[in-house]
Structures are given as structure tokens and as C-alpha cells.
Amino acid sequence: MIIELGHYALVLALGVSALQAILPVFGAARGDRALMEIGTVAAKATFLLVALSFGVLTYAHVTSDFSVQNVWENSHSQIPLIYKFSGVWGNHEGSMLLWMLILTFFSALVAVFGHNLPDTLKANVLAVQAWIASAFSLFILLTSNPFNRLADVPGEGRDLNPVLQDIGLAIHPPLLYLGYVGFSVCFSFAVAALIDGRIDAAWARWVRPWTLAAWTCLTAGIVMGSYWAYYELGWGGWWFWDPVENASFIPWLAGTALLHSALVMEKREALKIWTVLLAILTFSMSLLGTFLVRSGVLTSVHAFATDPTRGVFILVILILFIGGAFSLFAFRAAHLKAGGLFAPISREGALVLNNLILTTAAATVLTGTLYPLVLEALTGSKISVGAPFFNMTFGLLMLPLLLAVPFGPLLAWKRGDLLGAGQRLFAAVAIGLVAGCAIYYAQHGGPVMALAGLVLGAYMIAGSLTELFLRSGIGKVAGSVAVRRLAGLPRSVFGTALAHIGLGVTLIGIVAVTAFETEHIVEMKPGMTADAGGYTLRFDGLRDGKGPNYTEQSGHFSVMRAGVTVAEMWSSKRLYTARRMPTTEAGIKTFGLSQLYVSLGDGMADGGVVVRIWWKPLILCIWGGALVMMMGGAVSLSDRRLRIGAPSRARKQKRPVLEPAQ
Amino acid sequence: MIRRLVYVVLLLLSASPVFAVNPDEVLADPALEARARALSAQLRCMVCQNQSIDDSNAELAKDLRVLVRERITAGDSDEAVIDYVVSRYGEFVLLKPRLETKTLLLWGAPIVLLLAGAAVMIVSARRRSGRATGTPLSAEERDRLDAVLKDSE
Numbered sequence: 001m002i003i004e005l006g007h008y009a010l011v012l013a014l015g016v017s018a019l020q021a022i023l024p025v026f027g028a029a030r031g032d033r034a035l036m037e038i039g040t041v042a043a044k045a046t047f048l049l050v051a052l053s054f055g056v057l058t059y060a061h062v063t064s065d066f067s068v069q070n071v072w073e074n075s076h077s078q079i080p081l082i083y084k085f086s087g088v089w090g091n092h093e094g095s096m097l098l099w100m101l102i103l104t105f106f107s108a109l110v111a112v113f114g115h116n117l118p119d120t121l122k123a124n125v126l127a128v129q130a131w132i133a134s135a136f137s138l139f140i141l142l143t144s145n146p147f148n149r150l151a152d153v154p155g156e157g158r159d160l161n162p163v164l165q166d167i168g169l170a171i172h173p174p175l176l177y178l179g180y181v182g183f184s185v186c187f188s189f190a191v192a193a194l195i196d197g198r199i200d201a202a203w204a205r206w207v208r209p210w211t212l213a214a215w216t217c218l219t220a221g222i223v224m225g226s227y228w229a230y231y232e233l234g235w236g237g238w239w240f241w242d243p244v245e246n247a248s249f250i251p252w253l254a255g256t257a258l259l260h261s262a263l264v265m266e267k268r269e270a271l272k273i274w275t276v277l278l279a280i281l282t283f284s285m286s287l288l289g290t291f292l293v294r295s296g297v298l299t300s301v302h303a304f305a306t307d308p309t310r311g312v313f314i315l316v317i318l319i320l321f322i323g324g325a326f327s328l329f330a331f332r333a334a335h336l337k338a339g340g341l342f343a344p345i346s347r348e349g350a351l352v353l354n355n356l357i358l359t360t361a362a363a364t365v366l367t368g369t370l371y372p373l374v375l376e377a378l379t380g381s382k383i384s385v386g387a388p389f390f391n392m393t394f395g396l397l398m399l400p401l402l403l404a405v406p407f408g409p410l411l412a413w414k415r416g417d418l419l420g421a422g423q424r425l426f427a428a429v430a431i432g433l434v435a436g437c438a439i440y441y442a443q444h445g446g447p448v449m450a451l452a453g454l455v456l457g458a459y460m461i462a463g464s465l466t467e468l469f470l471r472s473g474i475g476k477v478a479g480s481v482a483v484r485r486l487a488g489l490p491r492s493v494f495g496t497a498l499a500h501i502g503l504g505v506t507l508i509g510i511v512a513v514t515a516f517e518t519e520h521i522v523e524m525k526p527g528m529t530a531d532a533g534g535y536t537l538r539f540d541g542l543r544d545g546k547g548p549n550y551t552e553q554s555g556h557f558s559v560m561r562a563g564v565t566v567a568e569m570w571s572s573k574r575l576y577t578a579r580r581m582p583t584t585e586a587g588i589k590t591f592g593l594s595q596l597y598v599s600l601g602d603g604m605a606d607g608g609v610v611v612r613i614w615w616k617p618l619i620l621c622i623w624g625g626a627l628v629m630m631m632g633g634a635v636s637l638s639d640r641r642l643r644i645g646a647p648s649r650a651r652k653q654k655r656p657v658l659e660p661a662q
Numbered sequence: 663m664i665r666r667l668v669y670v671v672l673l674l675l676s677a678s679p680v681f682a683v684n685p686d687e688v689l690a691d692p693a694l695e696a697r698a699r700a701l702s703a704q705l706r707c708m709v710c711q712n713q714s715i716d717d718s719n720a721e722l723a724k725d726l727r728v729l730v731r732e733r734i735t736a737g738d739s740d741e742a743v744i745d746y747v748v749s750r751y752g753e754f755v756l757l758k759p760r761l762e763t764k765t766l767l768l769w770g771a772p773i774v775l776l777l778a779g780a781a782v783m784i785v786s787a788r789r790r791s792g793r794a795t796g797t798p799l800s801a802e803e804r805d806r807l808d809a810v811l812k813d814s815e
Contacts, residue, residue, distance in 0.1 A: 235717055242712050298711075344787045356779040364772040371768045381764060384706045386714065386757030393772050523685045601684070610685060 003068055006056025007147035010097075013049035013104070014137040016042050020107075020130035024123035025195070036119050039126035040111045046133060047101075047108035054088075054101045057146050061088045067153040070094060070146040076159040076578055078549045086170035087160040092294065092310075093146035095173060099290070100136050102174070102181045106210075107133065110185060117206060124192030125185070132184055135317045143310045159549065159578035168228030172221060176248055179218020180286040183255060185210040187283030190276045191325055194332040199272055204265035207279065209637060211262055215255045216633035222248055223626040234584035234599045236614045238513075238622060241390040243298045246369040247289030253362035254282040257355045264351050268413060270342060273333050274355070280329060284322040285362070291318050297373060343415040350408040357401040364393050402456055402507065405500050406463020409493075410470070428466045432459025439508065439618075450515030457511065460504030464497045495636025502628030509593075509621025518615045525608040529560075532596060533615030536560045537569075542609065550576045552585070555600050555609060559589060571598040571611075593620040683716065687724070689731055698731050701743055705730070706757050714757060726751075 020042035027035025057070070062084045066072040074091040075084060083090075089098040107129040114122045140146070189207045193199040225245070230238040239245065261275045292298055295311030342348035368385045376382055406428055410421040436455030471493065472486035522530050526541040540556040554572035558565045571587030587598040594617045601610030683702075689695040702716035707723040715723040715730075726747070733743045747755055759765045799807065 237717065240712065344783075349787075352783055356776070356783060360772055360775045360779060363775050367768060367771040371765075375764060379764065382752070382754040383759045383765065384712075384754055384757050385759060385768065386706060386712055388704050388758035389768075392758065397772060397776070521683055521685050521688060 006053045009049045009053040013046050017046045017130040017133040024127045028120040028123040036123035039123045043107040043111035043126050047104040050101050050104045058088050069148040072157050075157040083165045089173050090164045093144045096140050102177045124195050125188045128188035128191045162576035162581045162583050172224040176221030179214050179221050182214025183283040183286050186279040190279035194328045201269045204262045208262045212637045216630050219630050234586045236597045241387045243369050246365050247292045250362050251285040254285050257358035258282050260351045260354050264348050280325045287318050345418045347411045347413045361397045409467045428462035431462035453511030457504045457508035461501050464500035491639035492636045495632045499629045499632030502625045505621050506625030509618050512618035516617045520613045523608045524611045532613045550574045571600045593618045706755050
């Protein structure tokens, strides 16, 4: 009965969002406030209904109700409680319901926090959100219903996929979806503005917090996924350029570009048309990612062709939304007035360069991801596009961008002084050189490219700090004045500096691991030792263990430095009993920012075991840097200009706008 | 990511769980072994989804790794090894496709997009700088300006 209630709530959510999709648009067109108000109420109602539906599915999983097909296929009575929860979204149907939950959550947020929006804009934004919600709830109900019942109730479930039985899975998809789906708000704002036919700096100011929030969550989701793959897959890689990873990385690149172009639009009213296009593009990439991951087209074109119901459905949604938004854009963009003049060398110019490179990078990753699929579908010839391709093209594209990052904030709006900014960055370059060389020598040896990379990373960090130093006048004015000035700087300035510093930290981590990682593949018997990263590992032997739903064989290692044991490590191989699936649980020990990574292989006939040992220098910088970037996003989001008193259109219009003299 | 993990696990099931590179495969000469590792990272495990033979546990990947090492030991250059593997397994085995007619768009896309974007940037910058800024003078203002200019003559 409860299960049917969840199903019914979802059907009702579809009905309510259908109303929300149509009525507010008419209200906005006619200036009918009552019709427009329906959007606000409906958005809250839809969210509550989807939340109820999601709650019911969670209840079914937690109580192990195997009469529900979804629970039977993806759960087990013996798994720990946390995996009963995370199992809700560890499958296709449940994850689509989570997608819906987050989408309607964002609509409800717009409904609740959108007081300061003009009525028509708010009504249109909520309507566009409801178009998406209606399409996806229809998709779930017709092709991916998580509430299907089984006639004969099985006694035991088929278990959650063992690699998904991890705390990483509990956190990764919700964060990723908060980012992915969060961009829907930017999309809705763009489409609503196009319907409205009006767009100005105030629009950019309303959109920026949503972009920031989505971007921060997407960053968190990608980082979480990367770290999860790192410790779960057992061979120590942290980024694979896998199509599924790319599917989340492309919206991230586009979203990063959007974040920067919205800034230009907010401050200078320039790049309006481009920003709207980018808002549409970013969510289009999220939709495309959903299609790629959920349709099965990635596994192979043929697998997609044999069971195309779901894939074709999402493809239709994709074409309707992306095609529709672009058509609307094509009709309306010409009516949007361009404004805000600037010289090529200026803050705006730097942000345009940022956008050029980021969108090209997004397009490159997109091309590389889709090329094999499209080529095979069109000509039948099979090629592979993998990590070596992406590393080369993406790396080359990023190089000029990373060099330019510290310049951006130092250039003035409208007309900047490149030479002046260069002089001001002189200290940063010097610090970068010294620090880069220092890290290089600390890690002893490595190719010249690694040195260049480390210098670049250190230069980015120092360059971002330069902005804070200069603006607070440290060294030029009395200490107390400088501190007061520093505290008085807008939060968004700190946000920018943090995000750019984080990027530098990540770069240092990537370069250090790529250049200085060591790997040893050895066959070990108890008592034997191996050296890695200045530590000595002694293999002490194997032990059999048993978990709630698996059996395992764990190897024990003592980590020694100069003959003294400094740490102990366990690395194990597990066999999940329900699915008879083996997994490896790598042993990881952190020393400062570096890690020792031990993975267990096959047992040998003579009692030995194959062991793979990696020393991963500064690897924590990769994720740590991303955390700093997220902090930057959060700090920027807390800027009071974004929190309260978003400007009204009237006030904006009083300011003289530069128009071309015709 | 989930899908890839599932795939990896399926592979672990189908093949006996062995390590990517096993100690018995490693060549005695570290220089040759380093070349073998670098080459392996460029070659695709044919039965996996987006994994190089260097990373893969599959039996077929092991065979390919051993093959690469055989060719290197026999004195082949890196290009010769790649050519040999491609001749046996086809272009599909290369993780970084060669520049050919059918991959022209793939390799060209970044360059073309970057150039096109830069062109649009430059054109719009030119157009902007050609634009007059501010509002034109009104007739009254023009008269006054003319008067001032006449006075100074």
C-alpha cells in the first residue's frame, strides 16, 4: 500500500508540474498575477510530492521489501544500513528519481527565494523548470518505474553491486546531480529571458548565485568520484577520461565558462548574448551527459540498438529541449541589445579569453567522447579515443589559460594595462620559479616538463595572492590598515583568489604524481620487504576475515623508516557472497600530502602473493586543490551582494547605457 | 562511472583475477621495460571499456603486453611495435587515433574552434573599437561648439 502511495505521488507530481508548465506562461503573457502565482505554489507542491515518492522508495529499500522489483534487484537483507540507503540511487530507476528530486528541489528554491525577481521572469523560470520536470517524470513513469511489484515475493535480494557498497557512492551521485541539475536553473533563466525578450545586468546577478551553487556542487561531485575511483578500483588512477567521467566534466568546463561570462555581464553589461547561449549550452551538456550515462549508448552502439526504449526517450527529451532552446535563441538573440564596450586588453578581454579556451576545451572533450560512437554509427569503422588523446589536446589547450589566470583579476575593467599587470606579477613569477624548483628538488629528479608544471602551479598560487596583497596594500600602508582593508574586501574577491589558488594546487598535485610516482610490482612472501618513497614495506602475512556480506583475505604490511615501524597497512581482496564478485580493497597510508598505495594480487603456489606498491607524491594536492576551489565558490556565494538586495530593473535603467551612435 | 565500475567487475568475473602487469612479465632491462610501459599505455585493451592494456586485468591484455615486450626485445622501434600491433588488431587498438581522413574532424575540431573563436573575438573587438561611444551632440551643443571654435580662431 505504501509503495503504491509513492507511485501515486509521482503520477500526481507529473500532473502538478504539467499545470506549472503551462499556466504561469499564460499568466506572464497576460499580466495575470493569479495565474503567475500558480507557478510558485505548484513548484513547492511538486517538490513535496517527489520527496514523498523518493521517501517511499527509500522506505522500501531500508525495510528490504523484496516485493518491489527495484529493491530485489539492488539490495540484500544483510547489507549495512547505510548501503540500504545509498542503494536507492545505486541503480538506474532510483538515480532517475533522485535526478527528479533535485530538479524539483531547485524549482522549489527558486519559488521560495525568488521574491526579488520580477513576477513575469519568476513565472517563466518556474514554467521552464516544470517543462523539464514533466518530461523526466514521464520518462520515469513510462520506462523506468522504480515501484514495479513482483508477483512472487523473493525471500532474498540480489544484493547491491559490491563496488557500489562504499561510502563514496553514498555521497558521489547526490553531489554530482546537485551540480548537473543545478544548471537547469541557469537554463530556465536563459529561456525565460528569451521569452521575455529582456535581459540586463540584473539578470546576470540573479543567475550567478545559482551558477555558483551548481558549479560548487559539481566540483564536489567530480572530486568525490575521482577519489572514489582512486581507492576503489585498486590501481591508483584518479582520472581515466572515461566517457562517463567526461559526461560530468563537459558541463563543469561549460559551467566554469558561464561563471566567468556572467561576471562580465553583471559588471559591464557586455557579452549578454554569449552568456545566454552559454547558460543554455551548459545545461544541454548536463542533459547530454544524462543521455550518455543512462541510455547505454556508451557500452556499445549495438547494445543501445537492441533495447532503445530508454535511450530514444531521453534522446527525444534532449532534442526537444536543446533544439527548442536554440531555436528560441536564434529567433530572439538579435533583439537583445549588446552593450558595454571594452578594449581587447582589459578584465573583460581576459574573461573572453577564458571563455574561448574553456568552451574549446569542452568541445574538444565532447568531440573526443562522441567521435567513436558517431563514426561507428555512420561508417561502421571502429576507432578508440582514450587518455593519450585527451591528455595531449586538453593539456595544450589548458596551458595558455593557466598562464593567463593570475593576469585576469589584476587587469582593470574596460581598458587594462598588460605591462602594468605583468610588473605587478613579477614577484609572483619569481616566487613561482623558486617554489617550483624547491618542490622539484624535494622530489629529486624528473623531466624538465615537470619542473615547468610545478613552476606554473606555484606561479598561479602566488599570482592569486598578489591580487589580495595589492588590494589591501600590504607593505605600502601600516599593518593595521592593511588588515582592515583586507577584511573590507568583498567576499567575491577572496572567492576568486581561493578558486585560482586551488587550481594551482591541483596542478602541482597532477604534475607531481605524473612525474614522480614510483611503482613496484613484486612477489612477496611473509617477512620480505620492498622500498617505496623512502619507506620500507614488510609483508607480514595473510589473514582470512568475514564481513556482513563478504569474505576477505587481507595482507598485513608494516611500514618502516630507518628500521623503525611508523605505520601498519591492510590491503585486501574481497569476495561478495551474494553475487560471487571479487573486489580489491587497496591499502592506503597518508604521509603529509603523499600516499603509499598497496594493492593485493594473486596468491602464488609457494605461499607468496603478488603485491603492487605505489608511492604517490603530493597526490592529495589534486583533491585538496579542488576543495580549495569549492571553498572559493562557497565564499563567493556568501558575498552580501548576492545574498540581499539584488538590484531592481528600475534602478539599473537609470544608469546611462552606452549605445552605438547610428 | 558506475557503468565502468560494473564493467570492470564483470571483467574480473570473466577472467581469472590477475594483476595488470605481473612480475613474470617485467623485462629485465629497465630501459626496455619503461618503453614497454609507455607503449602499453597507448594501446587499448580490446575487450575492455576504455582501458589501456597497461591497466587491464583481462587475459587478452596480458597477451598483448607480452607481445609488445617480445617485439621490443626483438629490437623493434616504438613505431615498428605500434605498426605491428595495428596490423594485427586494427586501428581500434590505438587510444590516440592517427591523423587520417576519418579522424580529420577529431584532430581538427580543437584547432578550428579555437581559430574561429579567436576570429570572432578579433572581429567583434574591431567593430567595438570602431563604434563611437556616448551620445552624439545635440544641434544646440553643436552650435555652441562651433561658436567656441570660431572664437578661438
